Structure formats: structure tokens, C-alpha cells
Amino acid sequence: MSKSHQLAKRLREVILDGTWVANTNYKDQLTGLDWKTAITHFDRLNSIAVLAQHIHYYLKGVSQVLAGGTLDIRDQYSFDFPLIAAQAEWDAFLEQFWADAEVFAAQVEALPEEQLDQPFVAEKYGTYLRNIDCMMEHGYYHLGQIVLIKKLLQGKR
Template sequence: MSSASQLAKRFREVLLDGLWIANTNFKDQLKDITWKQAVTKIGSLNTIAMLAFHIHYYIAGIVNVLEGGELEIKDKFSFDLPPIESEEQWRDLLNRLWTDSEKFALLIEQIPDNKLDEVFVDEKYGTYRRNIDGMIEHAYYHLGQITLIRKMLTHS
């Protein structure tokens, strides 16, 4: 299996269907969350909706680059979630997350292995491989938060 295919598999594991590292994934953790739970604030923690938006923001930004566009995302906007006021809006956010996650994985699979160690957009961002690994690690970090917040919401 190529390095790019292995990275795509690891990405799918954390977002869509894996159980290997955390025994869960984003899709599994978010499938039964209602929009009211998703926007419920617990202390100073981010909401589940905010974390889902945040991860999607970065996935969509990197998808844009992998499709030949510019890197247009900015960290300062990564938590700018528009208000979610209905189940439909929450499900729309999740559907965009799942669709763009699969697109991200498919685009990774198309990267030739020798390109993985080339500069991603600008030298300050490192290589394609570093950015893909970073996205996977970032997703696991927030998956842990979502899992804990979900437990707090459903066991209180």
C-alpha cells in the first residue's frame, strides 16, 4: 500500500469509520447528538458543534489546496461557527463534514508518494505529509474532547 493510501486510511479511521486508535471516530460519536446537545455549553469548554465546525474548517481548507486552489483558511476564523438553531442546520454541518472528509481522503490517495515530501503551499507549512499527519493528529485531539463532552452531556 502506498504511503498516500496509508495516510488516507488513517484519516478515514479518525473521521469516518475507524476503531483502531480511539475505539471510536467522529461519525460514531456525532451520529446520535441532537442539535440542542451539539450547541450546549459546559463551562468554558467549546461546544460539540464548535469542534465539529473547527475540524471541518481545516479539512475544507486543505481540500481546496489539494484541488488546486489557494490556502485561504486562517486560524483566527476556525471557530467562527454561525449559529445553529435547528436539527436541519446541525445535520447540514455534519453532512458537509462527512462529504469533505471523504473528498479529503480521496484526494490524499491521488497524491504520488514522491510528492508527499514536497513543500505544502509555503516552506513555513512544511510538507504535504506533515500537513496530512497534522490533520489526523488534530482530529484525534478534538475527537477526545468531543467524546468527553458527549459523556458529560449524556450522563448529567
Template sequence: MANRLREVLLNGHWIANTNYKEQIIDLNWQQATQRIADLNTIAALTYHINYYLDGLLNAFENGKLEISDRYSFELPPITSEKGWNELVAKFLANAERFANKVERMEDDTFDRIFIDEKYGTYLRNIEGVIEHSYYHLGQITLIKKLIVVDIS
């Protein structure tokens, strides 16, 4: 599971022939926040996935799920390179922390209930992170292609 997380978030090419780090690392803040029609920005999508990584890491550590879908796109304004670089750094650090946490889990943890029965097992939630991440990675990849064409 940890390897699958690293594939989509940090260094893989097997499923999508790219990953989050590869897609976001070379963008500047104007590109990351550029709006194409009514699509989310790359910054908003990066924030969105990081919101869940951070929230689930906290839940793993304190046994409480304190995040809500309604706040997952509430990206504070990014108005400088510093702001974008801080978001990227947080995302990459949380991605690595999340993969490391999963890697250190005992095998029987994956079949245990995650926080509350309504959320299913740890495995279901970790697989959900992977699937959700690939879904938005596809969006980021397409938006980046539109931005590169638009800026060139």
C-alpha cells in the first residue's frame, strides 16, 4: 500500500505515467493558481488532496476524524511564489509521512475499523486515498497541459 501511495504522490509512473510531485514541482505560483474556465486550479487540487492526507494522518495519530469534505477546497489565497512553495512542501511532506505511516502499520491494522464503522476499514480508506488521488492527478495533468499551451 505504501508503494502504491508513493507511486501516485511522489515518484511513480506505472498507472498514470506521472505523479503529483512531477506535475507540481516545476510550476510557478501563477501557473498553479491560473483558472481555466470553471475548472479547479492546480493549487486548489493540491490543497484538496493534502487536506485529506493531513486529516487522515491526524486521525491515525489521535483516533479522531476531524476533517469535513465541505472544507477540503478552502485554499487560502496564494499570491506569491512563497505561498505556492509552502503548499508544495506541505503536500510533499504529508505524502511521505502518510506513505511511511502506512508502511509501518501492522498487517492486521488494515482489516480494523477506521474510527467508526460507517467509514469502513483502514484498508478501504487508504485505497480511497489512492483512488481519489489518481482521479485528481488526471485533472491536474490535463489542466497543466492547458496552461502550458495557454502560456506558450
């Protein structure tokens, strides 16, 4: 199995279907979650919806580069999203998240092995491999927060 294929498999695990590292994934945690719970803040923590949108923001930004586009995402905007105001909006976001995650994983899977060690956009951003690895690490970091926030919100009821 190529390194690109292994990376794509791990990306799918954290977002779509895996249980290897955290015994869960984004799709498992967010599917069936009602929008009111998703947008609820516990104390001063980010909401589950904002955390999911934050990961999606970076996924889309890196995916755009893999598709031959420019790197347009900026950390300063990575938590700025319109408030979700209905279940249909939340469901539509989730469907887009799952679709975009699959596109991203397929793009990673198609990367030539030698490209993984090449600079990602500019040398200051490291290599393609580093950026893809960071997407997974970042994803697991916020997945853990989502799991904890869900538990805190359930205990609040």
C-alpha cells in the first residue's frame, strides 16, 4: 500500500468511518446530533458546530491546493462562521462535510509519492506530508473536544 493510500485511509478514519485511534470519528459523533445541541456553548468553549466547521474550513482549504488552486485559508478566519439556525442547515453542512472529506481523501490518495516530500505552497508551510499529517492530528484534537462537549452538554440536561 502506497504512503498516499495509507494517508487517505487515515483521513477517512478520523472523519468518516474509523475507530482505530479514538474509537470514534466525526461522522459517528455528529450524525443524528440535533442542531440546537450542535450550536450550544458550554461555558466559554466553542460549540460542536463551530469545531466541526473549523475542521471543514481547513479541509476545504488544503483540498483547494491539492486541486491546483491557491492557499486562501487564514487562521484568523478559521472560527468565523454564520450561526446555524435550523436542523436543515446543520444537516446540509454535515452532508457537505462528508462529501468534501471524501474528495480530500481521494485527492491525497492520488498524490504521487514523490510529491509528499515537496514544499506545500511555500517552503514555510512544510511539505505536503506534514500538512496532511497535521490535518489528521488537528482533526483528532478537535474530535476529542467534540466528544467531551457532548458529554458535558448531556450532563447539563
